[in-house]
Amino acid sequence: MIARTEGTYRVKATGARPKIIVSADGRGVVGHAGARLLADVAEVTGLTEAFGDALAGLRRRRGQHDPGRVAVDLAVMLADGGEAISDLAVLRDQADLFGPVASDPTAWRLLSGVDGEALGRLRDARARARQLAWAQLAETRGGLPQTTAAGQPVPGLVLDLDASIVLCHSDKESATPTWKKTFGYHPLFCFLDNTREALSGLLREGRAGSNTTADHITVLDAALAQIPDSHRHGTPILIRTDSAGCTQGLLAHIRDLRKQAVDTTFSVGVAITEPIRQAILHAKQHGTWVPALDTDGEPRDGAHVAELTGLVPADGFPAGTRFIVRRERPHPGAQLSLFDSIEGMRHQVLATDTPPGHGAIQYLEARHRGHARVEDRIRCGKDTGFGRFPSRVFAINAAWLEVALTGIDLLAWTQLLLLDGELAAAEPKKLRYRLLHVAARLTRSARQTRLRIAQHWPWADDLVTAFNRLAALPRPIT
Template sequence: MQSTDWSKGLSVEVGGRGVVSHAGLVLLRALADRTGLTGALSRAVARRGFTPGRDRGRVLTDLAVMIADGGEAIADIDVVRHQADVFGRVASPATCWRALDEVDDVRVRRIARARAKVRARVWSLFDRLPAARAAGRDVEAGVVVLDVDATLLVAHSEKEGADKTYKRTFGFHPLLVTCDNTGEMLAIQLRPGNAGANTAADHLHVLGEAFAQVPAAHRRHLLVRADSAGATHAVLDWLTTQDVKRGRTVEYSIGWSIGEAERQAITGVPTSAWAPAINADGGLRDGAHVAELTGLLTLTGWPAGMRVIVRRERPHPGAQLTLFEERDGWRYTAFVTNTTLGALQWLEARHRAHARVEDRIRCAKDTGLRRLPSREFAINQAWCTLAAIAADLIAWLQILALTGDLARCEPKTLRYRLLHTAARLVHGQRRRRLRIPPTWPWAEQITAAFARIAAIPAPG
């Protein structure tokens, strides 16, 4: 048999009946309904004296589901809309545009409160809160780890708020906060391209939003990680203030720039004070060490209890080094923390785990953030909010309903294996059934996931 024989006698024509593509979307849509997200959004965006033809909460939920499915434009809602036998009546692209246009600043805040309420219910469904991990082990049980970072979104057309970025591109510079325990996106602020990476007011805004998203029962012990853009007096003072409020413990682990004072302190560190660094799997890192600089620096004006920890390692080929590093032969990075317990190696490895936020950002760009749909800034901010909801839905689906590789894979893989699954819709005994081909490798996992979602108690 020749390798091209597979296409003999094959033709393509219109006329299939009962065939459903993207059948895996029923999981996300059902999850949004069973957790109460759809109803919460409906109440959040409701307008007194106005009854829309399409419930706006349903419209926003369907847009978030579409984004989670890989949709990049509002017109992609047609993928869901033209499968009414399964999904019912779905809003048209024009209605979706109107729904986004109605999300003003007041409704953005209402949506945030609705998300927080639903998130508290979802977290109550967990067997236990997933633990953040670093150096091959769990971070302390019950600690919620928040990662703050900014990224660049390139705009290929004139959009309100788009501007030149520090990398000489043109677009936006959003700031976001993700939860390392669950993979959720707790807060996102769309900013012009020329917004500063270390603007304290923006960091305080997204951190305040993120803190409010963490359910109250889990807000007692937080760890905030950021790169050196977060190492400002305002941010560190605010985090220190939060640490003494209401008996709450707020730790931080934030990158620190190495200046002349730090370089002098590094030269004063005795050889015996350098401890071997550890890898992400907990093993010793060859050619890397950590040491504490706190006692060798004058930290007047900075919060009490702040520690400065430095890491040195042999540079990789092609690494850009400062004159000090070229002379010394080591590459240095530093961070500050108010954590008093734990070995230096563990604290440094815990800080380096902040790099996972780059994976979260990359996945977020594959889930709606890469392409903003409108010329208007307010609509694009609403779209970013829906992208955050889409990230939440994927995270909840993996924690509550999936097992094995599907519970750990990235959104692209999840779409390829699960969300984009084809099925046949059959009717009988006044019921509808989606039948997935038994040859599909993940068929059993999909049916099990639907059963788990259906078992979630309906919202009160």
Template sequence: MQSTAWSKGLRVTADGTGVVSHVGAALLRMLADRVGLTGALSTVLTRREWWPGHDRGRVLTDLAVMIADGGEAICDIDVLRHQGEVFGPVASAATCWRALDEIDEVRLRHINVARAKVRARVWAMLGQLPVARAAGRDIGAGVVVLDVDSTIVIAHSDKEGAAPTYKHSYGFHPILVTCDNTGELFAVRLRPGNAGANTAADHLDVLTDAFAQVPTAHRRHLLVRGDSAAATHAVLDWLTEKGRKRGRTVEYSIGWSISENEHDAITTLPTTVWSPALAANGGVRDGADVAELTGLLTLPGWPDGMRVIVRRERPHPGAQLSLFEERDGWRYTAFITNTRTGSLQWLEARHRAHARVEDRIRCAKDTGLGRLPSREFAINTAWCVVAAIAADLIAWLQLLALHGDLATAEPKRLRYRILHTAARLVRGQRRQWLRIPKSWPWAEQITGAFNRIAAIPAPG
């Protein structure tokens, strides 16, 4: 009886006043304003002799806040719109549709320029860029690590661009670039479902956008990681050329397909050249070894200085092995890099840290990318850019205003603990006060975050 007694005498009415929900969304909205994102988007989306009822920079920022808050459809903007006592005037769903429909290729480029400008300001506020890590150690102070990968977004209806995918599903095949240092989503390119995984032109487009997102002061040393889909002549030649610019180092660590040439080279390796691989914590990985194949391979046409490193490990139960692997019982994977220093074990562990991009993609799908709202490809493309802005807002909130476990929490946890918090709205002393229940475990962290964001100097 005790387990059900909590609802005894409970009644629900719809006549409450002074209570607002999704208080944490105001954190993101205020952050966007204070770092200059709203103003920058307003500037680049302004058109001559055209005065819309709702500023388009404000509309896109509100859409990004709605997506970060867990919205999955444009009509979810009503969650903010119907709390005007806190958020003020918010555009309707119809206006949001029109705003997305107005974004063409030219405006997409302008939006990316605005994002890069604001990102430079945010990174300047950080003082020191977070250092990416692998195998329990820093990859290098000042090294900006970019992870490129593609994913499948399932479509449950016949949308423009939706097509059968190589994974025998139906939908889209976007390609993304994330920053391992900060968790930001630098660039995303929506592609039809039948787009190739190793299409060099698409990789170059998204990498070009991502490089432009790196603030100029931090472009001196870049590391690009990817899987074997990025291992094409065009991509590697482009990265090599970028690294030849004066004062800039561009390293790569990219998966490499193992063919008969690699099989032949592996069979000639003496047992003594294999070194134990490193685990994620920096210790020795039991049952895994690494070795270099570069000197045993003929690599005509590939960039000078490219190294091929192979890893072997005992397969887990149920793993699918090739005929070559079945002969000796090892499972082999390889990657290429132009990094000249560091042990093979360290370079291989640094490459395996690329797997974190899967977590970034999963979070991106949970923040707008997983459900595309329109039948029109152009609107869905604009939606993906707004989703990237939403991912950036979450990353900036964690970098600039949160501490402890919330600074590394995934979006879903942030929503349950911060963004969806309810509070009482009180007016007095010519101010509005949001009073969060003192019993809420994360109340102090929310108020602290508000104070830190409010202290950010207004953009000039």
């Protein structure tokens, strides 16, 4: 409430908030204290050292900031919610917590020096750190988590490929009009559904096609190179895409990977063409429809699935490919084709080379439906670096994308190795709000520096436990 008295205004207290006096003379107080977890995870997984080796050639003079450390600081900043290189100031201005952090011009010079060869070395460094992180996870948590479908575990690893448009609001190299009549880039990604790690990404111009076979193969091969040998060979790997990945070249490549002792299968969306519409109509009259299942294995209301194998021409598909259709009552606002409007049901078709006897069609359909989670991964990724590219130069933006993928991995490793319960599954926004952005005091005694978190902060114990687990992580020899 504001009252006016003799030409002045006076604010009356109308609530129960305590009165405060604000000054800028606090000592030993730090913000974003939880982000120190991310920096330390980069250390204990060997990422900082590996980045240093990968970028050693970019050091220009003695005493300059280690390029690997600069790259890690950028990744920590993005994982912590920063959007631009200038946000490094949050780390730089708290040297007592984060140590010396490079200036903005130094960070720019680093990114501008990352060419194609250096980018390849950064990816190799990420793979080395991932191998160590997975070994630590095996020793402390028993191994990688399993993804589930219809209440059942999905064996092995599940890789999801998907592309997304990133808008650019200024003229940047290779930013072009997109198929959605917007302007920007059209990067392609591969995420590991088991752990939410960002295995690979390819920055592409905006007009790049959604179903470009060569790009899908490039991203898939880069993702497989990120998986440690002990998991890449001998572990079932399911590769999921939407209909953009349903190309003869990609499916043939996935099948050929078996010749390299990589146990790959695919589950891809299929565009509904006239032959498929005829197969659906035939199944409607003569097929056996069974209830579709939700993620928990319970019947999905108003949804049914049927197998179309043998009814759909399989020309161009690898031998043994099966086709499964789901029909479902459309939700309000759903975009329907003319065929769906006439039938009064929404139809979606998938193709998979999972042979009979390895799960009912309800399970296979629910397993494929889990591919939709990649959209959440990309949405969170746009909030963790690759939703905004800093430069007009394409090569710098490609390096920025690699750093952003690294930040996503740091978040995933922190949750897998150090957190439990809700926080272990939280999206980055919630994790930042509860843990990473917490304020604390730094005190020194007996030659030790203590980070003191507010006693009554609801997640103080979770943060202390995470730091204790971090200190106790094994350093296995790989």
